[in-house]
Amino acid sequence: GAGVSQSPSNKVTEKGKDVELRCDPISGHTALYWYRQSLGQGLEFLIYFQGNSAPDKSGLPSDRFSAERTGGSVSTLTIQRTQQEDSAVYLCASSWRAGGSYNEQFFGPGTRLTVL
Amino acid sequence: TQLLEQSPQFLSIQEGENLTVYCNSSSVFSSLQWYRQEPGEGPVLLVTVVTGGEVKKLKRLTFQFGDARKDSSLHITAAQPGDTGLYLCAGVQAALIFGKGTTLSVSS
Numbered sequence: 775g776a777g778v779s780q781s782p783s784n785k786v787t788e789k790g791k792d793v794e795l796r797c798d799p800i801s802g803h804t805a806l807y808w809y810r811q812s813l814g815q816g817l818e819f820l821i822y823f824q825g826n827s828a829p830d831k832s833g834l835p836s837d838r839f840s841a842e843r844t845g846g847s848v849s850t851l852t853i854q855r856t857q858q859e860d861s862a863v864y865l866c867a868s869s870w871r872a873g874g875s876y877n878e879q880f881f882g883p884g885t886r887l888t889v890l
Numbered sequence: 891t892q893l894l895e896q897s898p899q900f901l902s903i904q905e906g907e908n909l910t911v912y913c914n915s916s917s918v919f920s921s922l923q924w925y926r927q928e929p930g931e932g933p934v935l936l937v938t939v940v941t942g943g944e945v946k947k948l949k950r951l952t953f954q955f956g957d958a959r960k961d962s963s964l965h966i967t968a969a970q971p972g973d974t975g976l977y978l979c980a981g982v983q984a985a986l987i988f989g990k991g992t993t994l995s996v997s998s
Contacts, residue, residue: 778932807985816990817933817978830984865932872984875921875940879986881932 776800778882780866786888787856795851795885799868806849807869807879808841812862820864823849824872856889863887893917894981896989903969903996911964911992913979920982922962924953927976927991938982969996 779798787793799806808820819833823843834840838856843849853860863886867879895914903909913922921940925933937946939955939962946953950973952965962979974996980986 809986809988817988819985819987822985824984833985867932875982876938877982878923878935878938881934883931 778866778868778880780864780882780885782885783883784886784888786890788890789858790855792852792854793856793887795853795864795866795887797849797851797866797868797882799847799849799866800880801847803868803870803880804846805869805872805877805879806843807867807872808849808851809865809867810862811865811884817865820851822872853887856887858889861887861889893987894979894989896977896979896992898992899990901992901994903994905970905996905998906968907996909966909969909994911977911979911994913962913964913989915960915981917981918959919987920959922955922959923980923982923986924962924964925978925980927978933976933978966994969994971996971998 781796804825807822809817811817821829821831821841823829838854841851863884865881865884867881869877869879897912923938924936927933937953942957942959944955950967954963976991976993978991979989
């Protein structure tokens with residue numbers, strides 16, 4: 775596609791359930807990023823993938839959060855045993871590669887997660 | 891730890907007014923970016939500043955990077971309702987470190 779796509783656009787779940795959020799990056803982009811945007815905390819980095827290198831997981835808030843990227847393209851962010859504080863908009867972005875002063879990241883529209 | 895502080899957090903002005911948004915950091919960044927985000931969409935890059943003291947202009951928007959590369963400002967001249975949105979500064983590392991943003995509302 776022309777841009778980064780994410781699905782679903784909205785997800786409502788009950789506390790304690792697991793959820794999977796999907797990201798399709800721009801074709802050819804080797805770097806993929808996940809961010810979380812909430813009212814109180816702004817936009818926070820979660821994890822990024824660069825090519826076949828091990829992902830940088832330094833932003834993941836707990837071990838309930840994990841992500842994988844298959845075939846260097848599509849990525850899935852999984853949140854296990856969801857809590858109400860997980861409610862936020864989850865944004866995915868991609869770029870030609872990670873790093874570099876002019877690294878432009880292209881963002882998807884986000885998935886709005888609501889945990890009841 | 892929040893490394894980038896943006897101010898003001900909210901700004902509501904009339905069409906035609908000028909405004910400045912500030913982004914301050916306790917850390918030095920190799921570069922800093924400004925993004926604009928509209929409701930229901932992801933942020934979109936406006937500009938990247940790299941050199942200390944650098945000034946970049948994008949139509950009515952002027953971006954400046956501090957000499958020490960720890961702070962930046964965004965100045966909008968003669969704001970228009972179409973400028974309404976969330977403005978985010980971001981320090982560039984492998985990932986981006988964002989400030990909390992400035993919500994701008996311009997009314998006609």
